[in-house]
Amino acid sequence: MGVTYDILLHYLNKQAEATGESVLEKIDVYGRKKIVDIGCGGGFYSFQFAQMNKFSEVFALDVDERHLEFVKKQSRKKNIPNIFPILITPNQDDLPFKKQEIDLFFLRNVFHDIQRPIKYFSNLSKNLTQQGIVVIVEFLPNTKFVEGRTGHCTAENEIQLIMEKAGFSLKKSFQFLKPKQSFNIYQLK
Template sequence: MGGESPLWGWQSGEKRTGFNGLVIAADTDSSLLGYIQLEKAKLGIGNIRTINIQDRNQLHQYQYDLVFLRDVFHHLQNPVAYFSELRSCLKTNGRIAIIDWNERASIFMRISGHYTPEQTILDTMTASGFICQANYHHLKGQSFNIFGFTHPNGNDAVFKALRAKETKETPNKSPCRTD
């Protein structure tokens, strides 16, 4: 979601997904989606489809292994509803990766409102029924979190019990770090 950056997804689609894989470039900007169509034709990349996510029927045409959002989260009007709906589009082991500007972003990003505090993303995804499986802090001024339905080690029962205990002891604390 958020097709403005070819480096992160659609341009490397065949390399990342293999010959039979499919990359969906999704955005709300029709002119950007048109640009992606032209570029993929120029580059001879055949496994990319573009969809306008304002059309929910297009969004639900596929089952996704990975939904990757880069610098999009802060634009979502009702993120809990959005991600709750997106759950039905993910495969059983599907993941959502979110990179967004955070509270350590440049002053311009903070003044313009083009950022989301990382804890807000973690809380939103938990409220949407996802579990934070990993997070990374190597991107300057950005958070990078990966969410799924299950604990990354696969032991959901133990993870849920630990999560319930952690939540009881430290309310609103995410299993992922925000430091």
């Protein structure tokens, strides 16, 4: 991986860090044994989850091998042994986990990339423990922000409708990332 791409991933991590502490404060992270960061990018949240739960397993999933190589390199550099990068494909509806194995699924700014979201989250629900949660932070369609103008976004009510159809109910909703992003936590019905 080139130095230029590393710089991009460091930049993405800095962007995540800007609101990261506030987001993490709202998520019940402690005591969760298996956490999945879907679309991990530069790994900011994967690193945070792994450090907050030193005895947990954090699975960093991404469709880009360069992201996973960066996460591997940074986890070695930071001496964080409990992060496990996994390459997935863009149209993959099933994730490589057992039934009721995962305590927390986390998605930040990737919902809009999921090709068949109802099927995807319906399948994902089988991997979630009964007390498990799905955390979704997603860009909103707002023309003030480049993501909202370029289609890298999903309306909050659309996410809620999809999650409802996939077998989830809204547990908590937070407003402090608006108008740029929505932030919702879902649980099994």
